[in-house]
Amino acid sequence: MDVAYKRRLPTFSSYPCVRDHTGIQPDRKMSRAAERLRLMINHLDRSSATISAVPTSTQTFTSHPQTLRFTHDTGLLTPEQRLFYEENGFILIKNLVSEEDIDKFRKAFERICRQEVKIPGLVVMRDVAIVKSEFVPDEKAVSKLQDFQEDPELFQYCNLPQILNYVECFTGPNIMAMHTMLINKPPDAGKKTSRHPMHQDLHYFPFRPADSIVCAWTAMEKVDRQNGCLVVLPGTHTGTLQEHDYPEWEGGVNKMYHGVRGYDPKHPRVHLEMEKGDTVFFHSLLIHGSGMNRTQGFRKAISCHYASADCYYFDVKGTSQENIENEVKDIANRKYGLGEMTLKDIWALRGRLVQGERTSL
Numbered sequence: 001m002d003v004a005y006k007r008r009l010p011t012f013s014s015y016p017c018v019r020d021h022t023g024i025q026p027d028r029k030m031s032r033a034a035e036r037l038r039l040m041i042n043h044l045d046r047s048s049a050t051i052s053a054v055p056t057s058t059q060t061f062t063s064h065p066q067t068l069r070f071t072h073d074t075g076l077l078t079p080e081q082r083l084f085y086e087e088n089g090f091i092l093i094k095n096l097v098s099e100e101d102i103d104k105f106r107k108a109f110e111r112i113c114r115q116e117v118k119i120p121g122l123v124v125m126r127d128v129a130i131v132k133s134e135f136v137p138d139e140k141a142v143s144k145l146q147d148f149q150e151d152p153e154l155f156q157y158c159n160l161p162q163i164l165n166y167v168e169c170f171t172g173p174n175i176m177a178m179h180t181m182l183i184n185k186p187p188d189a190g191k192k193t194s195r196h197p198m199h200q201d202l203h204y205f206p207f208r209p210a211d212s213i214v215c216a217w218t219a220m221e222k223v224d225r226q227n228g229c230l231v232v233l234p235g236t237h238t239g240t241l242q243e244h245d246y247p248e249w250e251g252g253v254n255k256m257y258h259g260v261r262g263y264d265p266k267h268p269r270v271h272l273e274m275e276k277g278d279t280v281f282f283h284s285l286l287i288h289g290s291g292m293n294r295t296q297g298f299r300k301a302i303s304c305h306y307a308s309a310d311c312y313y314f315d316v317k318g319t320s321q322e323n324i325e326n327e328v329k330d331i332a333n334r335k336y337g338l339g340e341m342t343l344k345d346i347w348a349l350r351g352r353l354v355q356g357e358r359t360s361l
């Protein structure tokens, strides 16, 4: 862990993830402070939980009221886990997706790469470093799949009950799967194009509120600093959406891989090293990216962005998101001849209800 981040951490001694920054040990013994917090939270109203005292250490309590703004009480998250997400904007759950499921997703991915199946709406991306070379129908040519909502096997990921149980803690009970990806980060070809610049996913979404949008990202194999694990800037979910643009990287940047403008590489960051099946849930404003893949393997992860079905669309014209909208529109026009379709129509067609009622999105 970065030393700078360690210094920033609160002194709350039972703070989850402090020591290994990789996850919660659900069976870790709760401290007295956390137990008191749990009792307090139990007395609170579900939707507008307000706690009148928050432990800043095992001994002392501040008198400042704090609102639990980012999490819902569904009975699943422990008080420590809720506080962790509230403060950091992400939470890592170990061993959430089974080996069998992941192997099934991997096989489905390979069939798509070999072009044995054709999935409507699916986007197959190649890394910018190899995009001009001859195409071979092999997983080595594919850096990412996007929009697999019409693939019955891959889409099972978005419906996994153990994932949805966590998602509900951030979105509430009506849940839409809005955006799906299988990322196959290739071995870096020497130009660092396998990196994903630091960004906020909200930049891509024409719907709100930001607090009701969460990403589930599951490692399909061991991911570490060597093969380019996720890198997050803890606490940045409490800020606002920043301007995004292509980073000025000598070796080139992948299409639509915008990064936050003026990214400060000295900002404290946390590398999320994960085992196969571990899953991180993170807020749509959390600044994150991933480093280059220094191995010869293709680093695989599967993810879904969920939003509360109660979210609403808005017109991004005149906002910082206009640049990405123009790129998306350009591509959609070239591919499908967009015609009268708006960005909102495209998202509404792509989104799938996975729990509860489709109230708005």
Ligand SMILES: CC(C)CC(=O)SCCNC(=O)CCNC(=O)[C@H](O)C(C)(C)COP(=O)(O)OP(=O)(O)OC[C@H]1O[C@@H](n2cnc3c(N)ncnc32)[C@H](O)[C@@H]1OP(=O)(O)O
Pocket: 123, 124, 125, 126, 127, 128, 131, 132, 146, 179, 201, 204, 253, 254, 255, 256, 257, 258, 331
């Ligand atoms: C929260 C979430 C949304 C965050 C993110 O996912 S950030 C990244 C989002 N990225 C995307 O949505 C990218 C989606 N990708 C795509 O739509 C496609 O892969 C395309 C970039 C349009 C390429 O489509 P494809 O069917 O392969 O079309 P073509 O082979 O005719 O290529 C069209 C022009 O695009 C270029 N291209 C293809 N792949 C890349 C690349 N990786 N980086 C940079 N440029 C690329 C390609 O060279 C071609 O350019 P020209 O020859 O027309 O100049």
Ligand SMILES: Nc1ncnc2c1ncn2[C@@H]1O[C@H](COP(=O)(O)OP(=O)(O)OP(=O)(O)O)[C@@H](O)[C@H]1O
Pocket: 195, 196, 197, 198, 199, 225, 228, 229, 231, 247, 248, 259, 260, 263, 265, 288, 289, 290, 291, 292
């Ligand atoms: N100018 C930039 N704009 C946006 N994001 C950037 C910029 N420079 C680097 N990043 C991102 O910062 C993160 C860390 O970059 P780096 O290449 O150092 O990753 P790393 O290899 O995981 O770290 P390390 O080399 O310390 O192991 C990556 O997500 C990278 O894409």
Ligand SMILES: O=C(O)CCC(=O)C(=O)O
Pocket: 181, 183, 185, 196, 201, 230, 288, 289, 290, 301
């Ligand atoms: O898997 C990764 O490298 C991160 C991908 C990501 O953050 C994204 O596509 O939005």
Ligand SMILES: [Fe+2]
Pocket: 199, 200, 201, 288
């Ligand atoms: Fe992202």
Ligand SMILES: [Mg+2]
Pocket: 291
């Ligand atoms: Mg580095």
